[in-house]
Amino acid sequence: MTNERRVLVHSDKNALSGSVAARFLTKTVDILEESAEAHIVLTGGSVGIAVLAAINSSSARDTVDWSRVHFWWGDDRWLPEGDAERNDRQAADALLDHIAVPGENVHPFATSDSGLDLDTAALAYAEELAEHAEDGASLPRFDITFLGVGPDGHIASLFPDQPGIRVTETTTIPVRNSPKPPPERLSLTRPAINSSERIWLVLAGADKASALGLALAGASYTDVPAAGAKGRKRTVFFVDQEAAAEVPESLIAPSY
Numbered sequence: 001m002t003n004e005r006r007v008l009v010h011s012d013k014n015a016l017s018g019s020v021a022a023r024f025l026t027k028t029v030d031i032l033e034e035s036a037e038a039h040i041v042l043t044g045g046s047v048g049i050a051v052l053a054a055i056n057s058s059s060a061r062d063t064v065d066w067s068r069v070h071f072w073w074g075d076d077r078w079l080p081e082g083d084a085e086r087n088d089r090q091a092a093d094a095l096l097d098h099i100a101v102p103g104e105n106v107h108p109f110a111t112s113d114s115g116l117d118l119d120t121a122a123l124a125y126a127e128e129l130a131e132h133a134e135d136g137a138s139l140p141r142f143d144i145t146f147l148g149v150g151p152d153g154h155i156a157s158l159f160p161d162q163p164g165i166r167v168t169e170t171t172t173i174p175v176r177n178s179p180k181p182p183p184e185r186l187s188l189t190r191p192a193i194n195s196s197e198r199i200w201l202v203l204a205g206a207d208k209a210s211a212l213g214l215a216l217a218g219a220s221y222t223d224v225p226a227a228g229a230k231g232r233k234r235t236v237f238f239v240d241q242e243a244a245a246e247v248p249e250s251l252i253a254p255s256y
């Protein structure tokens with residue numbers, strides 16, 4: 001298997017989220033035939049949450065043995081538990097509260113009212129990840145990592161020209177001075193994201209066209225963090241037509 005990057009274009013955000021949901025369900029069933037557990041990394045953002053809602057409303061939803069699936073997050077906002085702006089809350093509402101996933105398989109970042117400070121919360125997440133790793137590794141084997149992409153090209157809470165995008169020595173970082181509110185966040189690092197077998201980027205809308213075009217045209221990942229996302233086996237950009245406006249024709253896979 002190659003680790004090429006592919007772009008799959010869909011007519012609109014609805015078609016995109018339905019298609020990603022169907023692929024996710026099929027792929028997760030396949031993964032669980034080969035492995036005892038699947039580890040999935042979730043993203044925030046409207047497209048990522050629309051994908052979770054589409055998984056929830058799929059008639060194939062319960063073909064997955066959710067008791068063997070673990071959910072992690074690429075990033076979250078440093079806000080109190082239950083805050084509607086938190087990625088974990090949105091994912092719970094869209095999918096996790098509706099499926100038979102055991103509570104201990106759901107691994108949100110700490111909340112701002114947890115009693116931890118931001119630095120300690122980042123260390124705590126790194127420790128939790130390491131507890132689920134095999135053979136002394138620092139991370140579980142992430143099977144699928146979802147990433148939304150901001151109009152500036154950010155992924156998780158790794159923003160252009162900010163120190164976080166360059167961090168390589170840890171798996172999880174505290175983020176301060178985020179250009180997008182709130183300023184304080186927690187995020188996986190680029191090497192942690194890229195340890196994933198598959199990275200599925202999901203993006204829709206005309207405001208993403210420039211970032212996507214630049215990411216695929218070889219921009220540096222410090223300028224356009226999405227350019228630096230590369231899974232071990234496969235990296236797929238699931239996009240709608242508006243977001244695809246600046247993608248070179250040669251990179252677009254036949255639509256279906």
Ligand SMILES: O=C(O)[C@H](O)[C@@H](O)[C@H](O)[C@H](O)COP(=O)(O)O
Nearest residue numbers: 044045046047048148149150156
């Ligand atoms: O924490 C955040 O600020 C969001 O989660 C953000 O990182 C989001 O993933 C992208 O901006 C894409 O968002 P959309 O899918 O809504 O375009």
